[in-house]
Amino acid sequence: MMKKLLVLLTLVFTTSVFAQNIVTIQFRFVPSENVAEFESLEKEHWSEVKKNAINNGDMLAAAFLRLYGRTDDETKPTHAFVQVFESFEQLEGQMKIFNNAKNVLGFNPELISTQGLSKTLYNDTYKVIAELPLGEFKYAVWNLAKPKDFNGFVNENLNLWMPYFKKNLGKGDARTGWGILARIHPKGKDESSILTYDHYKDLSGALKSLSPMDGVSDKEINSIISKSQMNKYDPDGFRYQNIWEVIEFIGSPQ
Numbered sequence: 001m002m003k004k005l006l007v008l009l010t011l012v013f014t015t016s017v018f019a020q021n022i023v024t025i026q027f028r029f030v031p032s033e034n035v036a037e038f039e040s041l042e043k044e045h046w047s048e049v050k051k052n053a054i055n056n057g058d059m060l061a062a063a064f065l066r067l068y069g070r071t072d073d074e075t076k077p078t079h080a081f082v083q084v085f086e087s088f089e090q091l092e093g094q095m096k097i098f099n100n101a102k103n104v105l106g107f108n109p110e111l112i113s114t115q116g117l118s119k120t121l122y123n124d125t126y127k128v129i130a131e132l133p134l135g136e137f138k139y140a141v142w143n144l145a146k147p148k149d150f151n152g153f154v155n156e157n158l159n160l161w162m163p164y165f166k167k168n169l170g171k172g173d174a175r176t177g178w179g180i181l182a183r184i185h186p187k188g189k190d191e192s193s194i195l196t197y198d199h200y201k202d203l204s205g206a207l208k209s210l211s212p213m214d215g216v217s218d219k220e221i222n223s224i225i226s227k228s229q230m231n232k233y234d235p236d237g238f239r240y241q242n243i244w245e246v247i248e249f250i251g252s253p254q
Contacts, residue, residue: 021060021253022085023126023181024094027077034117038079039066043248045105045112050083052104053097054251060084061251065140068203068243077121080244084253091125124183126195130158131179134253135170137199139206140244144192147234153194154180156233160224173205192239206243 030038042064050062063082070078085091101109147153157180168174177199183192200206 021128022088022091022184023128024083024085024091025124025126026081027121027123028079028081028118029074029076029121030078030118031074032072035078038114038117039064039247041112041114041117045109046101046114047248047250049097049101049104049109051250052100058090058093058097059251060086061249061253063246063250064248065244065246068139068206068245074119075121079118084251122186125185126181127184128253129154129180129182130162131253132162132166132169132177134199135176136201137176138246139200139203140246141198141200141206141209142242142244143196143198143238144240145194145196145234145238146192146236147194149233150182150193152229152233154182156228156230157196160227164220164224173200173208175199175205175209176201203243203245210241210243 047064050059053059054061061082061084063080065080065082067076067078067080070076083094085094098109105112145153162178165175165178169178170176175198177197179197181195181197183195187193198206198209200209
C-alpha cells in the first residue's frame with residue numbers, strides 16, 4: 001500500500017509542473033464524394049468561428065486533421081477535430097463558440113453545415129499530463145494504450161523517455177513535438193486510458209517511426225531500453241497507432 005502511495009505521489013509531483021489542458025477530439029466519417037466540399041467548408045468558414053473563439057479567450061487552439069490511408073468503412077474515422085481548452089470550466093462553455101457563429105459569419109450557419117456531409121462517430125475528452133513545445137509539424141502519430149499499471153506507464157514516459165525526446169526534438173527525422181494525455185471520457189473496459197502523440201515535419205518521418213526496420217539504435221536508446229519496465233506496465237503495447245495529416249492548426253496550446 002505504501003509503495004503504491006509513493007508511486008502516486010511521484011506521479012502527482014512530476015506532472016504538476018505542466019499545464020494540464022483539456023483536449024476534446026471529435027471523429028467523423030466523410031464519404032469520398034463529400035471530402036472536397038467538407039474540407040472546403042470547414043477551412044473557409046468554420047475555421048473563422050474557431051479563430052474568433054480563440055481571440056475571445058474561449059479556447060486555446062484547434063486542429064483539423066485527415067487520416068492517412070483512409071478506408072470507406074463507415075465505422076472508421078476519416079477526419080478529426082481537436083479543440084484545446086485551458087480548464088474544464090472553459091470546456092463547459094464551448095457551446096457559445098458555435099452559438100455565436102451567425103455573428104461571426106454574417107449569415108445563417110446552417111447554410112454551411114457539414115453535418116449532412118459526414119457522420120459523427122464519437123467524441124473523446126482527455127487531460128494533458130505533459131507535452132513538449134510544438135515545433136513545425138504536418139503529421140501526427142497517435143498512440144493509444146491501456147496499460148495495466150497506469151502510474152508506472154506515465155512515470156516512465158515522463159522520467160525516462162521525455163528527456164530523450166526533448167533533447168532530440170526536431171533533429172533529422174526525429175519528432176518535433178510529443179505529449180501524453182489521460183482519457184477522461186468515455187471510460188470502459190474496451191476504451192484506451194492513455195493517448196500519446198508524436199509530431200513530424202513530413203510523412204516519411206511519421207512512417208519511419210512506426211517501421212520496426214527503421215528504429216533508431218544508439219547507446220542512449222539502448223540505455224533507456226535497459227532501464228525500461230514497460231513490458232510490466234503495458235505488456236501488450238499500444239493497442240492502436242495511426243497517422244493524421246494536419247489540414248489546419250490554429251491558436252496555441254502553450
